[in-house]
Amino acid sequence: MADGYEYEADALIAEDIDAYLEQQREKSLLRFITCGSVDDGKSTLIGRLLYDSKMIFEDQLAALEADSKRVGTQGQNIDFALLVDGLAAEREQGITIDVAYRFFSTPKRKFIVADTPGHEQYTRNMVTGASTADLAVILIDARKGVLTQTRRHSYLAHLIGVKNIVLAINKMDLVDYDQGVFDRILLAYRAFATEIGITSFTAIPISGIAGDNITTRSDRTPWYQGPTLIDHLETVEIDVAADRARPFRLPVQWVNRPNLDFRGFSGLVATGEVKPGDAIRVLPSGKTSTVTRIVTLDGDLDRAVAGQSVTLTFADEIDCSRGDVIALADQPPQVADQFEASIVWMAEQEMLPGRPYWLKLGTQTVTATIQAPKYQVDVNSMDHLAAKTLGLNAIGVANLTTDRPIVFEPYADSRTLGGFILIDKLTNATVAAGMLHFCLRRSQNVHWQATDTSREKRADLKNQKPAVLWFTGLSGAGKSTIANIVEKKLTRMNRHTFLLDGDNVRHGLNKDLGFTDADRVENIRRVGEVAKLMTDAGLIVITAFISPFRAERDMVRAMMAPGEFVEVHIDTSLAEAEKRDVKGLYKKARSGELKNFTGIDSPYEAPDTPEIRIDTAATSPEEAAELIIAKLLGEE
The missing domain is CATH 3.40.50.300 (P-loop containing nucleotide triphosphate hydrolases)
Known part of the structure; x- marks a missing residue:
């Protein structure tokens, strides 16, 4: 194991603790998911990452070794998958059902990884894990090649806007580290990826059990000259800079009114930056004012950027409440009430076109009705199929209408203002996730005509x-x-x-x-x-x-x-x-x-x-x- 991944206790002794903690705070955070077909080794890979980065306590390690002996691990002392598969049903069946989130850290970066299920029936869980991910690790069993779930999860990751894709061709130890096997899978995946719009990805031959090319380069793949998985995870660029370069957007979470002398508007800056003196516009009302202060618990700021939670105060008493979006006055987002969207249906009961659902987008909650799908996507062939409704785990494109205008941006531009969930009004269960494409032209052209007779x-x-x-x-x-x-x-x-x-x-x-x-x-x-x-x-x-x-x-x-x-x-x-x-x-x-x-x-x-x-x-x-x-x- 590389020296850089040894437990950093020596640093705590040799350096000032405050300096060490400051170093930890300054590390960037990468959120990523592992996905692929059943038994491709997702949980094992994450367990290996946790083990190699020394993020396991001694009592956890002892329990892991005992569990590994009980379940009869083959050819290894430790079953790394047991670190992640927490449900009893998962351990009994040797599969992942729920989304498991784990944290680990290296000297260069902090990570939150989501282990998502491989079974088709749990596709909705995979969508949940991918919704906040910066990167997706698509695992492929070297013995099986590109499978249906490989295609499904790659399509979903791309649909949800995950721009960084790692193709981890796993279990290379079971094919004698054959370069020909790796090349054939890479060729097949590239053809599919190009078809669905994935223009670039990083392919790495690995073995989760043996540890090849995960934290250290393997001598058993001399033909591979690329980075190890952890090297790539530590150095891949995250879209933080891109978010800060985009126009300022702050969805209002709550109105901060601790006393009669203070009224501010709190939320997380989704994109861009804002400074005192900036002219702003509150949407959907369109009211304008000027930022006077940027307030935080640690004091006022000279500017706020994407990723920061702040409270803004205005020079004027204008109407602004939860669900509104604050933007720069000359760069506002769009407002509309009719849209085309991609929808991933996540409920056992079929979608009912025309039924009202709660639509939650950012901090906005409105009533929405969905029309019959324009088509359903066959993730195996990418064909567009005729459909009157959508069933569990189905993916389709449909128009929807909200009961009042909402502030939005296309999902390709903003996850915050383009991604939504649908909630059943009776059960409060989340039934779908969706991505807005664009507003329909008629939402801008059709207006209510007032008449003189009331x-x-x-x-x-x-x-x-x-x-x-x-x-x-x-x-x-x-x-x-x-x-x-x-x-x-x-x-x-x-x-x-x-x-x-x-x-x-x-x-x-x-x-x-x-x-x-x-x-x-x-x-x-x-x-x-x-x-x-x-x-x-x-x-x-x-x-x-x-x-x-x-x-x-x-x-x-x-x-x-x-x-x-x-x-x-x-x-x-x-x-x-x-x-x-x-x-x-x-x-x-x-x-x-x-x-x-x-x-x-x-x-x-x-x-x-x-x-x-x-x-x-x-x-x-x-x-x-x-x-x-x-x-x-x-x-x-």
């Missing part, structure tokens, strides 16, 4: 308050029957109404939609937009739709003015609805003739807190209609 004036002419009575329940619950009675009674009271019935709408507006979950979502989205326009006209809109998903009912509620959406749950048991079965639909669904039928092979999510609940077992349709009208008119 919705309030239209409602006053009708002498009523606009509302949406949203009837939801199982097929056969009695929604259409009760809704029809409600409309008749309101009409007799000289109320201006319109009834949107599920079956009627599917004869025209939505006749192109089926009954898959995705089509149901789009069905409700369209009806919600129509209902919104009708409330703008001052009408009382009555809708009768199964609308099985809470997320879509909440989406329609969000479209309306506060208090205008009245959810009416027509609560009927499945058994009772089947008894009625006027249309014979349940019978067909039970026999398998009718697919995706709510309550049988498609779920119904009952409202948690509807404004009105009608128990049809205890209430007649006439009584139900009276209760609903009393509730509606009592709120006017």
Whole structure:
């Protein structure tokens, strides 16, 4: 082992401790991932790096040796993979499942390495590890060559913006350190890498178990003249300088208001630099001011650069809050609400086009809906495949729309303002990661046209308050029957109404939609937009739709003015609805003739807190209609 990697205890004794600590602080930090196919040796490689850099305590080493004997390590005293594979399932199966993060240091640099899973089913974990990486080590088993997961992980690393790629051709000891094997794999990988846009990479022949070309050059590969893996990791250039050269961007994390005499805006400088006196612009509002101070716990700074967490104060009292982005006044980022993006789907449940999800980009959180994918990417062939949705670990390109403009930059220019995650509104689970390509032209060209006649004036002419009575329940619950009675009674009271019935709408507006979950979502989205326009006209809109998903009912509620959406749950048991079965639909669904039928092979999510609940077992349709009208008119 090279002297430079000996434990640095002598330095602590010989040098002043403060000077030593200062030296450690000044070391640059490289974040990298190891990825590749199953059993390519990723965990073993990281374990070897930790062992060779003396980042293992004596008690850990003793436990590692004991574990290695217990699992029956072949041909070695220590199974280095056990240093990283922390889950019991990982040790039992000899695979990596979760992303394991480890820290180690050499005299020249500090490192955080993420060991990512090789199994296809854990691709989402690999995306998580790669999202903050500066470099990716793609491992290839010298006996197997370029495999499907090699291609998948290389494509994902490139897609996520990892610019530094190391091709580590591992297990050279098992092919007798044959240069011909190395050259053939290198040729095959270069052809694939060029196809997906990877223009440069560093190839190194290694053996994780034997330690060849990892921290020291191996005598068994005299034909290889390049750097060892650790030499390359210590010297590869990180994009810190590039980030500082780009225009200034600071996403605001919080407003710092410790007392009435101080108001600052705190966050991490994503790119560029800023100084007191610089003219700035706050987006998306576009308000401008001048920086007066750059405040930190250690005192004010003369300038702040990418990577620093600071608090800025302004010369003017302008509106600025969490989610806003501070930029130089003459170099602002873009603002838009419609985009094209690459999406990596990470949830077991398929993506539902049209369903609202939380979109988190930097410190901004908005509601977003995704359209049906333009295509799905086959990572084996790089072909663009037709797709109506995306399943677990699928990668595709789709358009998305946010409910309000957001500040962004293309992901190729900024991970901070171009990379996002999608979160399910009901479960709060992260369902996808994405990279914005560009804003759609129509987001800049299409504007809301103001009209002189307001919705309030239209409602006053009708002498009523606009509302949406949203009837939801199982097929056969009695929604259409009760809704029809409600409309008749309101009409007799000289109320201006319109009834949107599920079956009627599917004869025209939505006749192109089926009954898959995705089509149901789009069905409700369209009806919600129509209902919104009708409330703008001052009408009382009555809708009768199964609308099985809470997320879509909440989406329609969000479209309306506060208090205008009245959810009416027509609560009927499945058994009772089947008894009625006027249309014979349940019978067909039970026999398998009718697919995706709510309550049988498609779920119904009952409202948690509807404004009105009608128990049809205890209430007649006439009584139900009276209760609903009393509730509606009592709120006017």
